[in-house]
Amino acid sequence: MEIAKSAVASELVSRFISFVMNKYHFSSHAQSQEKEVERLQHLLMRASTIVEEADARYITNSGMMMQLKMLSEAMYRGHSLLDTLRYGALQVAAGFDEVSSNNSSSSSLYLAIPLKRSRTTTEKDSKIMGLESHGALESLEIAVANMSEFVLLLGGCERMSHRPYDVYLYTDNFMFSRHAEKQKLLSFLLQHNDPSGNHALAILPLIGGVAVGKKTLVAHVCGDERVCSRFSSILHLKGDNVLGILDDGRVMFGIMLVVIEFASDVDDDDWKKIHSFLVRMDRGSKIIIVSKIKRIARFGTVKPILLSGLSHDELRYLFKALAFGSVEPGEHPRLVQIADEFAMVIHSSQVSLVATNMFADVLRSNLDVQFWRCILDKVARMVKRNLSIHGVNPTMRIEQGNPVDITDIALHPLSMKPCSVNLSIKSVLPSVTFRELVTDPSVRPKGDFTLMAWESRIAPYKSFPNYVTSIAQGTNQNSALPGRKRQGAPI
Structure with a gap:
């Protein structure tokens, strides 16, 4: 009897100690996480301030452009980490896993697109998440810490005139990201002629996949007041139209900016005809070639600007901003989780910015958990079906x-x-x-x-x-x- 009592007492004491230790560990972890969130918010505020200020100035220094790109990448990665830390506990409390299990048809998502981690958080997952969080926080800290010289030099850069949709994410009427690319394009258009008197025509190729925002970037930069005042006219042409103008014998006068879109490759003989026509424009004229064909870059006289798809962190940030609009995501923790999964699906499928806006527009119309889960399930099944039939994702088929x-x-x-x-x-x-x-x-x-x-x-x-x-x-x-x-x- 005494042995039994002793065993029971020992078990009770062991459980009590385990309970106290777990409670202390949870409390300590919660406090540590809270401090990490505050630290991250402070860093993101500093980074956002620098990026926004840089976006409103004319930067011609290539080193500063590279720094700006690195800072913006670290900033979007930091936003992803902040969402993970801020909404993770809310999602668990909201019982999201229970909602997901009741929608068993959504399992097709995981058959179509591999996720970075499973729903069930294991000890290994926690360690990986901790390493990712530490890495994101460290890279942002380093990026911000190294910006002192950048900020000092930024003060000497001329300020642009303010335009309504230059200010980031108040509405969906904005050009997202592309900070460094915009500065490179502006620098090309605003740089002065070669003082040696060389009349070589300046040609910049802008190359990128279908619907990644090439023409949006060009239109955005062409709307700048200094660009508008520098050129007597800005002409937008299709590749076929240029050859048509040649046949008509037209002449273009004044310092012009000509934007030419090529939907297909151009042979060297046709390009020689086009170039011989364009080179007759007044000195100071510039050419921007826009195309999805990489070989077109061979016609440039300067290094091309290559527009790639958004990174996962950038796309995740953009998609949430578009899907929630003016609504605070923290009020809908279950929807935040679905938005994360949606962003993962569209990024893995290499979906264009057009499709990103398209899906976000649908979700924003109805902030209901079942509705969002239903749309996600439909999209995942569509991706899976096309992969099964054609062996490539729908984006590739469209391209x-x-x-x-x-x-x-x-x-x-x-x-x-x-x-x-x-x-x-x-x-x-x-x-x-x-x-x-x-x-x-x-x-x-x-x-x-x-x-x-x-x-x-x-x-x-x-x-x-x-x-x-x-x-x-x-x-x-x-x-x-x-x-x-x-x-x-x-x-």
Whole structure:
């Protein structure tokens, strides 16, 4: 009997000690995390202040541009860490895992796109997260600490005139990120002529994938007052139009900025004709070549600006800003978790900025957990279906001008491909927006129709229409999905 009592007492004491230690560890961890959040918030405030001030000045120093890029990258990584620290406990308290388990169909997401970590937080996951957090915090601290000289030099850079949508994330009418790229483009356009008197034409290639924001960046910079005052006129041309102007025998006068978009490669003989025409412009004129074709960069006289897709941290930050709008994310911790998963899906699928805005526009229309989970599930299944059929993600199909299966989104067997630039079906076929189709599939017109993916709210105010047809209306022998013979993809 005494032995039994002793064993029970020992067990009770052991449990009590374990309980006290766990409570102390939790309390200590909570206090440490709270200090880390405060420290991170302070660093982000400093970083944001520097980046915003730099974005409002003309920077010509290449070293400063590199520093600005490094600081902005560390800043977005820091925002991702802050969200993890700030909303993690709220998400657990909100019982998000329980909600997710009740939506078992969403498991297709994990079959289509591998996630960085599983839902169940293990000890190993905690250590990895701790290392990631420490790394993000350390890189931001180093970046901010090394900016003293940058800030000093920044004070000597001329300030730009203020424009409403230059101020970051008040609305969705803004050009996100691209801080260093914008400065490089401005520096090229505003630099003075070669004092030696060399009349070589200055040509800058701007190269990037489909819908990464090339023309938006150009339009943004061309709206700058110093750029506008430097050139007598700014001319935007398509590659084919340039050859047409040559045939007409036209002459361009004055110091001009000519922006030429090439949808396909140009052979050297045609370029020689174009160059011989452009070089006759007045001294000081500049050329910007915009294309998704990397080989086009060979025509440049200066180092090209290469626009890549946003990093995961940048895209995560942008997507949340667009999806929540003016709503405070902290009020919807479950939605924050879904937004994180959504950002991971679209980044893994190399989705363009157009699609990012398109999906965020749908989510912002209804801040409901089940609605967001349903949309995420549809998108994940669409990605999985196209990967299974074609072996490539939908983004790659769109870039190649090939049709994409959107059955999972429309709840009807449909294929979609971008309208070519000169295809005038928009005024002929019935049209619906992507948001209308996703939120209420019954609005789908009978027969073929135009699906308006998204319309930009800032210059150049481009629309992104797509041609949609029923898969059941016939098949294309050269493709797994049907579609008209005309091919086209946005530059």
